[in-house]
Amino acid sequence: xxxxxxxxxxxxxxxxxxxxxxxxxxxxxxxxxxxxxxxxxxxxxxxxxxxxxxxxxxxxxxxxxxxxxxxxxxxxxxxxxxxxxxxxxxxxxxxxxxxxxxxxxxxxxxxxxxxxxxxxxxxxxxxxxxxxxxxxxxxxxxxxxxxxxxxxxxxxxxxxxxxxxxxxxxxxxxxxxxxxxxxxxxxxxxxxxxxxxxxxxxxxxxxxxxxxxxxxxxxxxxxxxxxxxxxxxxxxxxxxxxxxxxxxxxxxxxxxxxxxxxxxxxxxxxxxxxxxxxxxxxxxxxxxxxxxxxxxxxxxxxxxxxxxxxxxxxxxxxxxxxxxxxxxxxxxxxxxxxxxxxxxxxxxxxxxxxxxxxxxxxxxxxxxxxxxxxxxxxxxxxxxxxxxxxxxxxxxxxxxxxxxxxxxxxxxxxxxxxxxxxxxxxxxxxxxxxxxxxxxxxxxxxxxxxxxxxxxxxxxxxxxxxxxxxxxxxxxxxxxxxxxxxxxxxxxxxxxxxxxxxxxxxxxxxxxxxxxxxxxxxxxxxxxxxxxxxxxxxxxxxxxxxxxxxxxxxxxxxxxxxxxxxxxxxxxxxxxxxxxxxxxxxxxxxxxxxxxxxxxxxxxxxxxxxxxxxxxxxxxxxxxxxxxxxxxxxxxxxxxxxxxxxxxxxxxxxxxxxxxxxxxxxxxxxxxxxxxxxxxxxxxxxxxxxxxxxxxxxxxxxxxxxxxxxxxxxxxxxxxxxxxxxxxxxxxxxxxxxxxxxxxxxxxxxxxxxxxxxxxxxxxxxxxxxxxxxxxxxxxxxxxxxxxxxxxxxxxxxxxxxxxxxxxxxxxxx
Numbered sequence: 153x154x155x156x157x158x159x160x161x162x163x164x165x166x167x168x169x170x171x172x173x174x175x176x177x178x179x180x181x182x183x184x185x186x187x188x189x190x191x192x193x194x195x196x197x198x199x200x201x202x203x204x205x206x207x208x209x210x211x212x213x214x215x216x217x218x219x220x221x222x223x224x225x226x227x228x229x230x231x232x233x234x235x236x237x238x239x240x241x242x243x244x245x246x247x248x249x250x251x252x253x254x255x256x257x258x259x260x261x262x263x264x265x266x267x268x269x270x271x272x273x274x275x276x277x278x279x280x281x282x283x284x285x286x287x288x289x290x291x292x293x294x295x296x297x298x299x300x301x302x303x304x305x306x307x308x309x310x311x312x313x314x315x316x317x318x319x320x321x322x323x324x325x326x327x328x329x330x331x332x333x334x335x336x337x338x339x340x341x342x343x344x345x346x347x348x349x350x351x352x353x354x355x356x357x358x359x360x361x362x363x364x365x366x367x368x369x370x371x372x373x374x375x376x377x378x379x380x381x382x383x384x385x386x387x388x389x390x391x392x393x394x395x396x397x398x399x400x401x402x403x404x405x406x407x408x409x410x411x412x413x414x415x416x417x418x419x420x421x422x423x424x425x426x427x428x429x430x431x432x433x434x435x436x437x438x439x440x441x442x443x444x445x446x447x448x449x450x451x452x453x454x455x456x457x458x459x460x461x462x463x464x465x466x467x468x469x470x471x472x473x474x475x476x477x478x479x480x481x482x483x484x485x486x487x488x489x490x491x492x493x494x495x496x497x498x499x500x501x502x503x504x505x506x507x508x509x510x511x512x513x514x515x516x517x518x519x520x521x522x523x524x525x526x527x528x529x530x531x532x533x534x535x536x537x538x539x540x541x542x543x544x545x546x547x548x549x550x551x552x553x554x555x556x557x558x559x560x561x562x563x564x565x566x567x568x569x570x571x572x573x574x575x576x577x578x579x580x581x582x583x584x585x586x587x588x589x590x591x592x593x594x595x596x597x598x599x600x601x602x603x604x605x606x607x608x609x610x611x612x613x614x615x616x617x618x619x620x621x622x623x624x625x626x627x628x629x630x631x632x633x634x635x636x637x638x639x640x641x642x643x644x645x646x647x648x649x650x651x652x653x654x655x656x657x658x659x660x661x662x663x664x665x666x667x668x669x670x671x672x673x674x675x676x677x678x679x680x681x682x683x684x685x686x687x688x689x690x691x692x693x694x695x696x697x698x699x700x701x702x703x704x705x706x707x708x709x710x711x712x713x714x715x716x717x718x719x720x721x722x723x724x725x726x727x728x729x730x731x732x733x734x735x736x737x738x739x740x741x742x743x744x745x746x747x748x749x750x751x752x753x754x755x756x757x758x759x760x761x762x763x764x765x766x767x768x769x770x771x772x773x774x775x776x777x778x779x780x781x782x783x784x785x786x787x788x789x790x791x792x793x794x795x796x797x798x799x800x801x802x803x804x805x806x807x808x809x810x811x812x813x814x815x816x817x818x819x820x821x822x823x824x825x826x827x828x829x830x831x832x833x834x835x836x837x838x839x840x841x842x843x844x845x846x847x848x849x850x851x852x853x854x855x856x857x858x859x860x861x862x863x864x865x866x867x868x869x870x871x872x873x874x875x876x877x878x879x880x881x882x883x884x885x886x887x888x889x890x891x892x893x894x895x896x897x898x899x900x901x902x903x904x905x906x907x908x909x910x911x912x913x914x915x916x917x918x919x920x921x922x923x924x925x926x927x928x929x930x931x932x933x934x935x936x937x938x939x940x941x942x943x944x945x946x947x948x949x950x951x952x953x954x955x956x957x958x959x960x961x962x963x964x965x966x
Contacts, residue, residue, distance in 0.1 A: 170234030184208035249300030262334025294318035483590035512584035513544030612838035631657035767805035842932030860906025
C-alpha cells in the first residue's frame with residue numbers, strides 16, 4: 153500500500169506545515185533510536201510523563217527523517233521538515249492504524265481477557281501457521297500504543313491476523329476495537345487483574361466485550377454471568393465442562409503428565425491429548441482447539457497439532473534450584489486471580505512434598521486489604537502450602553494470617569536473611585509484582601547451569617571510564633574501543649553502558665563488529681579502524697564511519713560513495729607517524745589533498761594516528777617525534793583542505809604519559825577494562841573481569857601416579873587433585889600448565905599440574921580445604937591478568953581477548 157503525506161492528512165485530521173505533501177510514507181515510527189528510520193518514515197512524536205518525542209526531532213532530521221506528526225513544532229526545526237499538526241499524537245497514531253486495518257479484508261482474531269492472551273496467541277500461531285500467512289502481535293503488544301504498532305505490520309501477503317487487546321480502565325477497549333476490527337473474538341477469562349480501574353466486575357466485563365461488537369463469532373467458556381452481558385446479536389461458539397448446552401462439551405482426565413480431553417461436538421466425541429495438566433494451560437489450549445473447530449479442521453489434524461503444544465516462556469517458569477529445589481518463577485505479576493492459577497500450577501509441577509510460597513504485596517485485587525489477605529490465607533491453606541515468605545510492607549502486616557510464615561519489608565532484607573531460611577528439597581513458587589524485583593530472588597535460588605563464567609563488573613567499567621575522564625581537559629572528546637568483543641568482555645552490553653555515559657565515539661576493528669552494535673540499537677557514532685574494501689557498502693548502509701588509510705582505499709570508498717550519490721559521508725583519515733602498520737605516510741599527503749580538495753562526497757570527521765611506544769617512557773623521544781609529525785601533517789591537511797576536523801593520537805597509556813597531546817579527542821582502550829602497565833595507575837583502576845569455574849571432581853592419587861596427557865606431572869607422594877572444567881578451548885594457554893600457573897580456591901593458590909587440556913585443567917589441592925562444586929578463580933584480583941601475562945611473556949590484551957565466546961558472560965552491578 154502506497155501512502156503519501158497528502159493521503160494521511162485527512163486520515164488523522166492534521167494541519168500540514170511543510171515542504172512536500174506528496175512524499176511517500178512506507179514506515180511508521182515512535183522510536184527515535186530505530187535503525188529503520190529514513191526519508192520515508194513518518195515519526196509520531198508521542199509524549200508521556202517521562203518522555204517527549206518532540207525532543208528528538210532535530211536529531212531525527214539530521215538522520216534523514218523528514219516527516220513528523222506533532223502537537224507543536226519546536227522552534228529549532230521550523231522549516232526543516234514536513235509537520236502534521238494534531239491535538240493528540242497517540243490518538244492520531246490510533247486513527248491511522250484503524251484506517252490501515254480497514255484496507256485489508258481477511259479473518260482477524262481478537263483476544264482479550266485477564267490472563268492467557270499471549271499464550272493463546274502464540275499457540276494459535278503454531279497451530280494455524282501451516283495453513284495461513286499470519287500477522288500477530290509481537291510479544292505482548294496489546295496496549296493503546298502496542299496494538300496500533302502491531303496492526304501496522306500487516307501486508308498484502310497476510311490472510312489471518314491474531315491480535316491481543318489489553319485494558320486497565322474504562323473507555324479503552326472501543327479504541328482498540330476500532331483498530332483491530334476483529335472478525336473472530338476470544339474471551340479467555342475475567343479475573344481480578346486491574347480491578348482498581350473499574351467500579352465493578354460488571355463494568356469490567358462490559359468493557360472487555362466491546363472488542364467483539366462486530367465479530368462474526370465469539371468463542372468463550374460458557375458462563376452465565378458473562379453471557380448475560382453479551383449482545384444477543386453476537387453469535388457465540390461456546391464450550392463448557394459442566395453445561396451440555398454449550399456448542400462443545402468437554403470432559404478431562406489426567407494421564408501421567410498429560411491431560412486427555414473428551415470433546416463432544418455435533419454429536420461426535422473424540423479425544424485430544426495435550427501435554428499439560430494445570431488449569432490455565434488446559435483452558436488456553438481449549439480456546440485454541442475451538443478456533444480449529446470453527447475453521448473446520450478435521451479431528452486428526454487437531455489431535456496431532458494439539459499434542460505438540462509447548463510451554464510459552466511467559467511468567468510461570470519451572471527452573472532447577474539450588475539444594476535440590478524446584479523453582480516456579482512467576483516473578484513479574486502479583487494479583488489474586490493469577491495467584492490462584494500459579495498455585496494450581498505449583499500443585500501440578502511440584503517435585504517435593506514441601507511447598508514454599510514467596511509472595512509480595514498483591515496489587516490490582518479490587519478488595520480491601522483485610523478481605524484480600526483473608527482470602528489469600530484461605531487459598532494457601534487449601535493448597536497445603538508448607539510455609540509462606542511474605543515480602544512487602546502490607547503483607548508483613550498480615551503475616552499472622554498465614555501458618556509457618558516469615559516476612560520482610562523488601563528483597564534486601566530477604567537477601568540478608570537468606571542463609572537462615574534453609575531452602576532444601578522443596579518446590580518454591582516465587583510470585584511477586586514487578587516493582588519488588590523478585591528476579592533477584594530467582595537469581596539467588598536458581599541452580600547455576602553454566603559452571604564457567606566471565607563475570608563483568610559494570611560498576612568497575614564506570615569507575616575506570618571516569619578515572620580516565622578526570623585526566624582530560626573539559627572539551628576533550630573520548631572514543632572508547634569496544635573491538636574484539638569488548639576486549640573479550642562482551643561488546644553490546646559494554647557499548648550500551650558507554651552510550652549511557654555519553655561517550656563521543658565507539659571504536660571497532662572490523663565492519664561486522666559495528667554492524668552488530670548498530671543492529672542491537674547502539675546509536676553512538678562508530679568508527680571502523682581496519683575496514684576492508686569489500687565492507688565499504690555495508691559500512692555505508694549501516695552508517696558506520698570508516699578509517700581511511702591508503703590512496704587505494706580512499707579511491708575505492710569514493711567510487712562506491714559516488715555511485716550511491718552520497719554527500720558529506722563521514723570518514724577518518726589515518727596518518728602513519730612511525731607505527732608503520734596502517735596510514736598515509738608523509739610522501740602521500742600531497743596526493744591525498746589533491747583527491748579530497750573540493751570533494752563533497754565525503755567529510756573528514758577526524759584525522760588520527762597511532763602511537764607505538766606511549767606505554768614505555770624509555771622511548772619518550774620517539775613518542776614525541778610521532779606527536780610532532782602528527783602535528784605537522786594534520787595541520788597541513790587542515791590548512792590545504794580548509795577543514796577543522798577532530799584530531800586524536802593518544803591511546804590509553806598516551807592519556808597518562810602525554811597529556812599535552814590530547815588534541816580534540818583521545819582513544820581509551822584496555823584501561824577501561826582495568827588494566828595498566830603503570831603500577832601506580834593500576835592501583836587506581838578496578839578489575840572488570842573475573843573468570844570463574846568450579847571443581848568438577850576431586851581424587852587422591854598415590855606416589856608415582858601421573859596426571860593428564862603425556863604423564864607430564866608425576867606425584868612424589870599422595871596428592872589430592874581437583875579437576876576444573878576449563879581448558880585451552882576456553883582461552884587458557886597451554887603454557888599456563890605444568891606448574892607455571894595457578895588458580896585460587898577458597899583464597900588459596902592451587903598449582904596447575906600436568907598439561908592444560910582442551911576443556912579441563914587439573915590442580916593440586918592437597919593443602920586446601922575444598923570440595924566438589926567449590927568456586928575456582930582463574931583470574932581476577934588474584935591471579936591478575938597482568939601477572940599471567942608477565943609469566944607467559946605476553947601482554948594482557950592477549951589473555952583477555954583469548955577467552956572463548958563459549959564462556960558465558962555475566963554482567964552485574966554491585
